[in-house]
Amino acid sequence: MSQSQPKAALRPFLPTDTPMLAAIFVAAIEELTGDDYSEAQQEAWAAVADDEVAFGKKLAGELTLIATVQNSPVGFAALKGNDHIDMLYVHPSVAGQGVGAMLCDALEKLAAARGTKSLSVDASDNASDFFKKRGYVAQRRNSVTINDEWLANTTMQKVLANERTGGAPQ
Template sequence: MFGSFCFPRFFVYLSDKKKRMRLRIALASDLPDLQKIYVGTIEEICIQDYNQQQIDVWKSTVENTLRWTAMMNDQLVIVAEKNNKIVGFGTLRDGNYIDFFYIHKNFQRQGIAQNILSQLETHARKSGNFNITSDISITARPFFEKNGFTILKEQKNLRKGIELINYKMEKILQ
């Protein structure tokens, strides 16, 4: 799997709230858990910013097996675990593009995203990149702004005839 040759398979973090969190590279067998988090977070968290039609179109992309398989094979996929349960994941494509980034609906605001992002940024920097980019949802925008990302443009994406707004964002790596 991408990145496993240059990353230790396990690395431990102690979050701000002093709860033990383990970050590790994803295994192929993690895929069903990642997909559950993806759907659950979209349904329960992103519903604050998107209507039901938009949520339905967005979460239906979990059925795109080719895209998910390519993600697991070609990207750096970092998962966060608490008590041996996966509570979030983030992925890096082509060394500096954040593709997937979702935290379990029951584990929001515990610093999990912060720790995953920090690892993705470290990897992007070590790979010689000067920036990191992503297409960020309305829901995730405040988190990324807090972490030094700026908006390059607002985007209106048409999926199955339904419009979904997101933002092309970038952070210049120091």
């Protein structure tokens, strides 16, 4: 992250964060995914946050971390069942400043500390290079329907270092 930017911090999700995270989710999809998905696909994807009650329930049911800058949420990530990154969204105003990497680092460390050997993610096409850089390896292509639109993604997997023993994965 650039030295001139205020430092990001991490904290756990609180139910009152839901509207702000829904807004980050929508902005990230609208502004960061247009090279890989059509407008109709982006709209269908972003509409997942229209039902804020359901969206908040999903966040509360997973291990959700929030990145903040000067106490304002700028991104979030959610770990499902200790071994799957279910969500990772960064507000476009801070994209490319290391917030996504910070969130992902934290989920990987938490998962490893819980004894998880490998972490998976169904990476959107715009995020697959982000995950590849972090050591995630493509396993298979998927097509999923969201609000009647088909969207492609790639299941990727990373073997984690064992935090309990400090041993390397290989």
